[in-house]
Amino acid sequence: MTEYLIATTLSEALALLAQHGGDAQVIAGGTDVLPDLRAGKKRPETLVDITRIPGLNQVVVNSDSVTVGAATTFSALHAHPFIQERVPALAEAARSVGALGIQAVATWAGNLVQAMPAADGAVVALALEAEALVWNAGGAPGEWRAVDSLILGPGHSAVDPTRQIISHLRFPLPAAAWGAAWRRIGRRASLVLPILNCAVKVILQGDLIQRAVIALAPVAPRPCRASRAELLLAGRPPSDALFAEVGRMAQQESQPRSSIMRASREYRMAIIPALVRDALWTATHRALRSVKDPDFAAD
Amino acid sequence: MLIAFTLNGRPTSVTTDPTRPLLDVLRQDLRLTGTKQGCDHEGECGACTVLMDGAAVRSCLTPVGKVSGRDVVTVEGLAHGDRLHPLQVAFIETGAVQCGFCTPGMLLSAKALLDRQPSPTRTDIIEALDGNLCRCTGYAKIVQAVVLSAAGLRGEAPAEPAEPHHPPMGGSELRSDSRDKVTGQALYAEDMAPPGMLYGKVLRSHLHHARLRELDATDARAFPGVYGILTADDVPGLNGFPAYSREEPVLPEVNSTLRMVGAPIALVVAETAQHAEAAVTAIRVSLEELPHTFETNCALETGAFPIAGRSNVLATFEAAHGDLEGALSNSDHLLDTAYDTAFLEHAALERETLLGYPEQIQDPDGRQQVRITVVGGTHEPHYQQDYIAQALALPLEQVRVIIPPTGGTFGGKQDPWPFIATALMVYHTGRPVRLAYSRHESFDASPKRHPYRVRYRIGANQDGQLTGIRVRIDCNTGGYDGHGQYIANYALTAAGGPYRWTAVDGMARSVYTNGPKSGQYRGFGTAQSTFALECALDELAQALDQDPWELRWKNALADGERSFLGYPLADSVGYRPVLEAIRPDYQRFLHEAAHFNASHAGQPLRRGVGLAGMWYRFGKSGSLRVEAHAELALDGHLIVYCSAPDYGQGTNTVISQIAAEAFGVSRRQVEVINADTARVPASGIQGASRATFFVGGAVSQVVTHLRQETLGTAAEMLDQDPQRLTLVDDRIGRPDDPCQQVTLAQVAEEFQRSGKARRLIGFFDLSDEFPRETRPEYIPLFVTGAHLADVAVNLETGETEVRRMVAAHDVGRAVNRPDAEGQVEGSVLMGLGAALMEEHLPGQTTGFADYYLPTASSMPAIKVILVETPSRYGPYGAKGLGEAAMLPATPAIINAMSRAVGARLHSIPATPERVLAVVRRELQATQ
Numbered sequence A: 001m002t003e004y005l006i007a008t009t010l011s012e013a014l015a016l017l018a019q020h021g022g023d024a025q026v027i028a029g030g031t032d033v034l035p036d037l038r039a040g041k042k043r044p045e046t047l048v049d050i051t052r053i054p055g056l057n058q059v060v061v062n063s064d065s066v067t068v069g070a071a072t073t074f075s076a077l078h079a080h081p082f083i084q085e086r087v088p089a090l091a092e093a094a095r096s097v098g099a100l101g102i103q104a105v106a107t108w109a110g111n112l113v114q115a116m117p118a119a120d121g122a123v124v125a126l127a128l129e130a131e132a133l134v135w136n137a138g139g140a141p142g143e144w145r146a147v148d149s150l151i152l153g154p155g156h157s158a159v160d161p162t163r164q165i166i167s168h169l170r171f172p173l174p175a176a177a178w179g180a181a182w183r184r185i186g187r188r189a190s191l192v193l194p195i196l197n198c199a200v201k202v203i204l205q206g207d208l209i210q211r212a213v214i215a216l217a218p219v220a221p222r223p224c225r226a227s228r229a230e231l232l233l234a235g236r237p238p239s240d241a242l243f244a245e246v247g248r249m250a251q252q253e254s255q256p257r258s259s260i261m262r263a264s265r266e267y268r269m270a271i272i273p274a275l276v277r278d279a280l281w282t283a284t285h286r287a288l289r290s291v292k293d294p295d296f297a298a299d
Numbered sequence B: 001m002l003i004a005f006t007l008n009g010r011p012t013s014v015t016t017d018p019t020r021p022l023l024d025v026l027r028q029d030l031r032l033t034g035t036k037q038g039c040d041h042e043g044e045c046g047a048c049t050v051l052m053d054g055a056a057v058r059s060c061l062t063p064v065g066k067v068s069g070r071d072v073v074t075v076e077g078l079a080h081g082d083r084l085h086p087l088q089v090a091f092i093e094t095g096a097v098q099c100g101f102c103t104p105g106m107l108l109s110a111k112a113l114l115d116r117q118p119s120p121t122r123t124d125i126i127e128a129l130d131g132n133l134c135r136c137t138g139y140a141k142i143v144q145a146v147v148l149s150a151a152g153l154r155g156e157a158p159a160e161p162a163e164p165h166h167p168p169m170g171g172s173e174l175r176s177d178s179r180d181k182v183t184g185q186a187l188y189a190e191d192m193a194p195p196g197m198l199y200g201k202v203l204r205s206h207l208h209h210a211r212l213r214e215l216d217a218t219d220a221r222a223f224p225g226v227y228g229i230l231t232a233d234d235v236p237g238l239n240g241f242p243a244y245s246r247e248e249p250v251l252p253e254v255n256s257t258l259r260m261v262g263a264p265i266a267l268v269v270a271e272t273a274q275h276a277e278a279a280v281t282a283i284r285v286s287l288e289e290l291p292h293t294f295e296t297n298c299a300l301e302t303g304a305f306p307i308a309g310r311s312n313v314l315a316t317f318e319a320a321h322g323d324l325e326g327a328l329s330n331s332d333h334l335l336d337t338a339y340d341t342a343f344l345e346h347a348a349l350e351r352e353t354l355l356g357y358p359e360q361i362q363d364p365d366g367r368q369q370v371r372i373t374v375v376g377g378t379h380e381p382h383y384q385q386d387y388i389a390q391a392l393a394l395p396l397e398q399v400r401v402i403i404p405p406t407g408g409t410f411g412g413k414q415d416p417w418p419f420i421a422t423a424l425m426v427y428h429t430g431r432p433v434r435l436a437y438s439r440h441e442s443f444d445a446s447p448k449r450h451p452y453r454v455r456y457r458i459g460a461n462q463d464g465q466l467t468g469i470r471v472r473i474d475c476n477t478g479g480y481d482g483h484g485q486y487i488a489n490y491a492l493t494a495a496g497g498p499y500r501w502t503a504v505d506g507m508a509r510s511v512y513t514n515g516p517k518s519g520q521y522r523g524f525g526t527a528q529s530t531f532a533l534e535c536a537l538d539e540l541a542q543a544l545d546q547d548p549w550e551l552r553w554k555n556a557l558a559d560g561e562r563s564f565l566g567y568p569l570a571d572s573v574g575y576r577p578v579l580e581a582i583r584p585d586y587q588r589f590l591h592e593a594a595h596f597n598a599s600h601a602g603q604p605l606r607r608g609v610g611l612a613g614m615w616y617r618f619g620k621s622g623s624l625r626v627e628a629h630a631e632l633a634l635d636g637h638l639i640v641y642c643s644a645p646d647y648g649q650g651t652n653t654v655i656s657q658i659a660a661e662a663f664g665v666s667r668r669q670v671e672v673i674n675a676d677t678a679r680v681p682a683s684g685i686q687g688a689s690r691a692t693f694f695v696g697g698a699v700s701q702v703v704t705h706l707r708q709e710t711l712g713t714a715a716e717m718l719d720q721d722p723q724r725l726t727l728v729d730d731r732i733g734r735p736d737d738p739c740q741q742v743t744l745a746q747v748a749e750e751f752q753r754s755g756k757a758r759r760l761i762g763f764f765d766l767s768d769e770f771p772r773e774t775r776p777e778y779i780p781l782f783v784t785g786a787h788l789a790d791v792a793v794n795l796e797t798g799e800t801e802v803r804r805m806v807a808a809h810d811v812g813r814a815v816n817r818p819d820a821e822g823q824v825e826g827s828v829l830m831g832l833g834a835a836l837m838e839e840h841l842p843g844q845t846t847g848f849a850d851y852y853l854p855t856a857s858s859m860p861a862i863k864v865i866l867v868e869t870p871s872r873y874g875p876y877g878a879k880g881l882g883e884a885a886m887l888p889a890t891p892a893i894i895n896a897m898s899r900a901v902g903a904r905l906h907s908i909p910a911t912p913e914r915v916l917a918v919v920r921r922e923l924q925a926t927q
């Protein structure tokens, strides 16, 4: 019978993983782990629950970054006043994961380790250029690694939950005016995997776009950035024509697959430009508003 | 491992594997069965929602180890003793409880919301409930209940159900069974686990079409915990149920073909579900794969691989009158068009779940006998009793079927197969046996709605007058008949609508393919044709540059006119009053949509308004005599015996209302005994739509008779003229003389003493009105209705939002208004699902993760208009409603979308992808 241990400190959790030498596994919300166990995909001897480690369920806002504890649920993320007001894209992405009853326990960090091809949490993490603090069982102190480098392929993460723990995620708050946006298309409004997810971040410098990030999924085996499209934006003023061009470039960079139950490759390709354009405009407007009113409220 | 936590306020501990889902531990170990399971522990339905430290979570995804030290609340913990939680009260009062299967989860999701946010907005409520599927209510009444109880919790409304003060009929009666459903006390089939119960499991084919070459269960039989492996050889009687489905075996013989994924091969009975599952995989089968198709046109090709018979055609139905060629050639305009629909799954929140057990009974001569009883949701228990008796070669008395509270069926649970299979397992083991389909299995093996291909040629004159109609319909009956033999008739009947045609040439056929077996589905084959016709009429209106409302109005059938079927309808048509009822909203919607489109020119979002009508035949075939019994119990209350199962649509309530009205007592004095073959008479096949009309008619008849007898006896006892006596509460007497009174209990005693029957038999019988020699096969009793949809479509992505709907229905007489509204709202959402998102792909669809049901946020604002054009025959003028309400929703939405995108959608579901394809095609054509 599998053991279920509730860790009370991070070092205890790491020690437990080390002790079991690969036969123990971290569990947070468990909404993905439990189906995997039932399907026999995983058979750990021990589950190490990290959700009751004090401090791991906190969101800390600094002047230049936000740090999110690994046990923070999507519900908590969505309800956080700063995130609601200043990073609505993250609040919206958190609200897109399954249903409320899943968001109440599922975590952002868990979503990344699960590494699903269109994971809401991963797409928004790429756009926010988030990093994860990864600890090795019985090893050196944790190190910050870019989320982009952690997701390798479908269901395949660089973080091994039998030997490693993500304790925190963090993303920068640019000093310049900036905004992020979230756009999702599914077969219905909620409780559904996406046909396409798009998250963008726009950083302004005066009237020009200093730099932007565009993340899309599923357009490849893993959520990824449309880097050539991003380049087109740097140093240019926002406009319909520009965003249309960027959308077409993002389309060219994408290689979505057909899914019988959701949508064909052709459809996914067809809607990319509109999605990217919409998201870029929303992010730009949010960025502009943050210039005008440093204390702007969410729309 | 020992896990200690707080459960409904009490310290609790269990010793178990900590990775087991909390749901299973609650239901199996702690016997708290109020928490429901709707999907395969996938988090896709929300029925299992409980509170963990105040947050609504899915107990099927929560390893029980996680709750150690935490506070868990289930539906059983909501009320304080007898005092219901305000949410429970509000759910009952608003009619938010239909089948009740989603109710526990809904209540807890709502409670979590109200605890953290006492004054939620409507959007907050919808968001909080968005992960809880409900197939019955359309969510409107549930949202309303949460609004109401939020007010109650803030001290702004009463917190106990108000006593109804109005007469039994036409008011808003509380559901008689709702209290059990909001407290988690109602026992559905899966909630019953008698001692010694075994578990059944079905070995099913994974191929679309195959020949069973070998079947060897030797190894599996030797498995631990296995009580039996049953194959075709173990069916003692008839290996089939041809009255329901020709050529569908209970279990297949070696060398016969399996015509669909999910076709049963063998049954396993074992000590536990796990043992059964292990043994299933140990049965050795060899299947020879055969060519397959899901398309009727492929199955119909000459030289197509035979699935059944030589032609793959199961049944054909034709109707013709007038000179079609003449009518068409004299028409100003001809429309040729075609429409396609998909396989749909009923998706009742309760999976197919049955319990069978042996009972010792005495036959009339006092000899001991074993009776096999099966408890499970279905539509007509006596039919199931019959099928079981034939398969087991038992006399009818040795088979009993009881319908417990049922978590929805919508026609899907009419399938006799699981009943026969359960009975067979009890027969061979002599033990109680539970058969529960998984959700995946339910998708594979339960009947679906027939996909149609409908082709029309319709003639019309420039002024909008319809002339001739030619229609050809291919109904995809899948691998097995499943009543597809009757579908062609219904398909064609609905294809003409409540309109005047000068000439008709119609033909429909049901065709075998290797899709899932199609069967009954709310509306029984009429929704698909209605969709096609009403969309075709919209196309025609556009081509003629006519207003679609005017076109329908101009051609609406009037009472007594020759219908599409070639003869007049039996009852009032009521279509024009329905059209009139929606006209003001129609014009307002059109105006607002035009305004929106003008002020958002060049933007991707387009609004459109669509209209659709319908007629629906609820008149039955066969015997027009329906039986019900009424009894004056010794304590003076009224007992009604009938067979009109309540699987969530509120039949029990309606029946007790009708009985109370006819007897002249309050509804609390009426007990309804329903749907148990050992206790009630057969009332004939029941679609939801027929229960009120036929069974209600029989109840009204027999109760009226019992009232006369009761008053007559009271008159003798009091030595009074019965005409001058009145019945008030439970006393009969002269209003002007309180000393001269007897109670109903005294009258019952007098019946008993004098040897007079306290239980009377009554019939609702239309045989004289419709003599067999002159009437058509089905008596032409129809209801009509019309819906209006206002949609917004994004032309760049194909996403659609249905913003508002208006649904007008002729119900003859509204017996219970909130119930009727609830039925309509539920139907509208089901129609919306069919229009936009629902599609079962054979062998691909696995469950709710890939079969998309509308959720709370899919719900448009719905306005229900009940039009009352009284029936000449129904009890108190009532007509049948339940199924009909679904029909116009889909075409109204599709018409609205076609108007919004400026091009015609011909297949449903109109997914974003299909919409975009139509938009792009149109764009290319106009460039």
Ligand code: FES
Binding pocket: B036, B037, B038, B039, B040, B041, B042, B043, B044, B045, B046, B047, B048, B049, B058, B059, B060, B061
């Ligand atoms: S049973 Fe838990 S969500 Fe369906």
Ligand code: FES
Binding pocket: B096, B097, B098, B099, B100, B101, B102, B103, B133, B134, B135, B136, B137, B349, B407, B408, B648
């Ligand atoms: S009442 Fe909601 S599923 Fe039946």
